Amino acid sequence: MLEVRNLSKSFGGLKAVTDASLDVQEGSIVGLLGPNGAGKTTCFTMIAGFTKADEGSVRFKGQDITGLPPHRICALGMIRTFQIVQPFAGLTVQENIAVGAYLHHHNRNEAMSVARDVGKRLGMGAMLDRPASSLTIAGRKRLELARALATGSKLLLLDEVMAGLIPSEITEIVGIIRQIRDEGHTFLMIEHVMQAVMSLAETAYVLNQGKMIAHGPPRELVRDPSVVEAYLGHGAAARLQEENHA
Amino acid sequence: MKSQSIGQLALAAAAVAYLIGVYFASSPVWMGFTINALIIAVVAMSWNITGGFGGLSSFGHAALYGTGAYASAILQVKYGVNAWVGFAAGILAGAAMGAFIGALAFRYGLRGSYFALVTLAFAEVLRICASSFEFTGGGSGLQLKLAPGLANLQFADRTVVYTALLVVVAVVMILTALIKYSRFGAYLIAVRENEDAARALGIDTYRIKVQAMAISGAFGGLAGVLYLQLWLFIDSTVVYGSAISVEALIGPIIGGAGTVWGPLLGTLGLHLLGEGAKHLLPNAPGLNFVLYAVVLICALRFLPQGLVGLAGKFGAFTKKKEAEDA
Numbered sequence: 001m002l003e004v005r006n007l008s009k010s011f012g013g014l015k016a017v018t019d020a021s022l023d024v025q026e027g028s029i030v031g032l033l034g035p036n037g038a039g040k041t042t043c044f045t046m047i048a049g050f051t052k053a054d055e056g057s058v059r060f061k062g063q064d065i066t067g068l069p070p071h072r073i074c075a076l077g078m079i080r081t082f083q084i085v086q087p088f089a090g091l092t093v094q095e096n097i098a099v100g101a102y103l104h105h106h107n108r109n110e111a112m113s114v115a116r117d118v119g120k121r122l123g124m125g126a127m128l129d130r131p132a133s134s135l136t137i138a139g140r141k142r143l144e145l146a147r148a149l150a151t152g153s154k155l156l157l158l159d160e161v162m163a164g165l166i167p168s169e170i171t172e173i174v175g176i177i178r179q180i181r182d183e184g185h186t187f188l189m190i191e192h193v194m195q196a197v198m199s200l201a202e203t204a205y206v207l208n209q210g211k212m213i214a215h216g217p218p219r220e221l222v223r224d225p226s227v228v229e230a231y232l233g234h235g236a237a238a239r240l241q242e243e244n245h246a
Numbered sequence: 247m248k249s250q251s252i253g254q255l256a257l258a259a260a261a262v263a264y265l266i267g268v269y270f271a272s273s274p275v276w277m278g279f280t281i282n283a284l285i286i287a288v289v290a291m292s293w294n295i296t297g298g299f300g301g302l303s304s305f306g307h308a309a310l311y312g313t314g315a316y317a318s319a320i321l322q323v324k325y326g327v328n329a330w331v332g333f334a335a336g337i338l339a340g341a342a343m344g345a346f347i348g349a350l351a352f353r354y355g356l357r358g359s360y361f362a363l364v365t366l367a368f369a370e371v372l373r374i375c376a377s378s379f380e381f382t383g384g385g386s387g388l389q390l391k392l393a394p395g396l397a398n399l400q401f402a403d404r405t406v407v408y409t410a411l412l413v414v415v416a417v418v419m420i421l422t423a424l425i426k427y428s429r430f431g432a433y434l435i436a437v438r439e440n441e442d443a444a445r446a447l448g449i450d451t452y453r454i455k456v457q458a459m460a461i462s463g464a465f466g467g468l469a470g471v472l473y474l475q476l477w478l479f480i481d482s483t484v485v486y487g488s489a490i491s492v493e494a495l496i497g498p499i500i501g502g503a504g505t506v507w508g509p510l511l512g513t514l515g516l517h518l519l520g521e522g523a524k525h526l527l528p529n530a531p532g533l534n535f536v537l538y539a540v541v542l543i544c545a546l547r548f549l550p551q552g553l554v555g556l557a558g559k560f561g562a563f564t565k566k567k568e569a570e571d572a
Contacts, residue, residue, distance in 0.1 A: 050446075069445075071451075075448050082443065082446070091435065095432070102429045102432055151447055
C-alpha cells in the first residue's frame, strides 16, 4: 500500500534521514522504532508531505505522491497525526472530528453525523459536546485518532499516540487500534511503548541516526544486537550476552 | 462555539429593538448617526470573516473599503457607468483586492503581526496612490453628480436610506451565518485554531485563506460603495485612511470576533458610547477616541469573546437532544 524508497533529508549539515526505505502492506500494522532523534518524525513529515524530501520517492496505492502537499495526500487516503496533540481548542469534540469528516462530506449535517459516529466508535460519545480544550491527554490522543479516521483515510500514520498515557489507557487504545484495523484500515506507527508495539505490530522498522538498521517482527528485533546497541549504546549487546551466560 | 443562550438572545433583541426604535426617534440625529454606524458595521463584518473566523487579523481593511468606493466612483464619474453597475463593480473590486493581498501575503506564509503590518502597508500605499493619481481625482477626490432616484442608487429620504441599509446589514449577517455553518466556515475556523492540524486533515489552507480574503474584500468593497452612494463624495483620507481600518477591527473585537452578531453589536455599542461622550462633554473633541481605546483595552483584558461571549454565560440552554443520544 505504501512504498517508501531511499528517502533522505538534511537540515544544514545534519543528515536527519539517509536512504530510508520501508513498505506497508494493506491491512497491516507496521511499527517504526528508534531512539530519540533517530529521524522517525522527519520520516513521517516527508511521507505525509509536510516537508520535502531531498531525495527518494513515496508511492501510495501504486501512485507516486512524492512532493505532493499534505491536503492532496490526505484526499488520496493517507493521514498523519501529531506527536504533540493539536486539537482545535476552541471547538467541541464533535466539531473537531467534523473538520476531518468535511473532507468527503460537504454537507454540515452529514459531516456532524459522521463525526458523531466516529466519536462513539472511539468511546468518546459522552464527550462530544465538551470543548476539546477540556480533554485529558488520553482524550486528546483519542481525538487525534478520531479526526484522522473521520477523513475516511485508509492509511494512518500515528506519531506516538501512546506517549504520556498510563498503562490502562494504553490497553484501551491498543484495543481501539486493533478494532479499527479489523474494519479495514492500515497503520504505520512511531512508538516508544514497547508493550504496544509488541502486541500490535506484525513488523517493525528500526531507525537509528537517520538510517534503517533493522526490519522484521518486533520479537526478533529486540534480540537483534544492532537494535539493542542503538538504544543502549555501543557494546551493550555483548555485555548483555555475557550477563545472560553468567 | 456554544449554542445560543438567553443572554445572547437578549443582546440581539436589544440591538434589533434599538434599530427599530430609530424609526420612531424624535430627533433625525439618531437616524443619521445610526446610518453611519451601520456602514461601519458592514466593514466590521468584513473584518470578522478573516479576523474573527480565520484568525487573520488585518490592520488594513481600509484597503478593501477604499477600493470598493474608488472602483465605483471612477466608473461613475469618469466613464458614466450606471450606479448599480458601479455598485457591483465595487464589490468585485474589493473581492479582487482582498484576494490579491491574501495571495501575496499567504504565499510567503505571513501570519499574525506580520500579516497585520502588510495589510496596513497596502492600505497606506493605496491611500497615497489615490491621492496622487489623476484618475482617482488626486487630492480633491471624486464627487458623484447629485441625481436622486432608484436608478442612480441615491435617495433623498433618510428613512429609505436607513431601511435599505438595514436590509444590506441583514443580508451580510445571513451570509455570515451561512459561512459559519458551512464546510468553508469549519475549515476557516480550523485554520484559525491550528493551521498544521488543518493541513493534516486535508485542508488546502492557502486556498481557504485567500478565499476568506476575497469574501472579506467583497463585504469591505460593499461598505465602501454604500458610503459613496450615501455621501456622493470620497477622497483618499476618508476611504483609505487608517481610521476605517481601526474601526473595522475594534467593533468585532468588542462585540465578539467570529460570531454573527458581534460586529454589529460592537460597532453599535461603541458608536453609542462615543456619541454619548460627545453630548456629555461637548468641549472635548476626540474624547470618543479615548473612550474607544479604554473600552478596547478592557475588552481585550476581560472579554476575550466580546459582548456575545459575555452574554453567552447567562442562561445557557442545554442541548437536550444530544444529551439523550449520548
